[in-house]
Amino acid sequence: MSVLPKSVENVINEFSKLPGVGPKSASRMTYHYLRSPNKDATKLGQALVEMDEKTKFCSSCFNVTDEDICNICSSPLRDHSTLCIVEEPLDVVAFENSGIYNGLYFVLGGVISPAEGITASELRFKELEERVKSVINESEKGLELIVATNPSLEGEATAAYIQDIFNIFVKEGKIHISRLAMGLPTGADLEYADRLTLKRALEGRRDI
């Protein structure tokens, strides 16, 4: 016989599935709602159900949106001849919050990771090829692809794979591919920088 009603146990179970949330934290979160007098659990509950119902992937860039085409892809104010390839929707949020980029995006849905059993076929490479081809056909300016996968082993491998796929278009002069610069982050301390970051910073040094 459990001390807690089944409905309370269910909530603790679901909270425990969140990354970084153990059974103790999950219980604490659940108890918070048991104490709250304003039906806050229902508010969060309905918000979650609504999110699942309303959000979908933009059919053009696969970012999270509640419309068929997201408001970045449909904006005439954005530069449609630049495509920034990112892993996840939250990478788009990072770029957008910084306000430094005015092109479009393409969300791959992850990176190639043999260790986690994620192969190229599970990511949106087919959709990316179609997208690139359609832009090349429409645009006279050509297309710039900015590969913005994370600076991890998997991110690098995925970047190399992207380069491979589009190599033929690069040779034909139809697209230009670049990769985000790697080096020391602002505010970093040389003393604590890891070997690879230091190596990349050295390799990528620029004249002043």
Add this chain to the structure above:
Amino acid sequence: MSVLPKSVENVINEFSKLPGVGPKSASRMTYHYLRSPNKDATKLGQALVEMDEKTKFCSSCFNVTDEDICNICSSPLRDHSTLCIVEEPLDVVAFENSGIYNGLYFVLGGVISPAEGITASELRFKELEERVKSVINESEKGLELIVATNPSLEGEATAAYIQDIFNIFVKEGKIHISRLAMGLPTGADLEYADRLTLKRALEGRRDI
């Protein structure tokens, strides 16, 4: 124009209301659900709504339950002549998980805290009095009240208040009131024990 759909913003907002969850963690939790393919957001959402719908307070001890009388109060195997007075439903969980107590409980719903503006009238003292009186009338054995509010300033004040209310019954020999022992917790290091804990441990010393 926000980058994220409204339905996603709503979930982040609701998660941010949890104690100890800042906007960054709230976003991370929300993104987890955006990435999850199995409608996990809906599962948590429905569990939360169901919890709010189904749970109520036991009409006898005010613990959280999904029945009118919780299964502790209704159990014939428990000692109905002992009442452990706790602040919150999770205190009941702590006792039950330890398996060391076989009496009943009474959940006050908090402690008297002038700093937070919580007066005695906001807690379940009236319900506690009624409960105590009804047990005294029914039981021949008398009643033992164990005051298990937290060992904080507010918990102590609340314990003193409880003693005050029932003083008359104590004098009549109808009830017996005790308070949880205070002292060093198991595994504690004397060196790091705070002054008050040490004082209480000394005052409460027992012959060996």
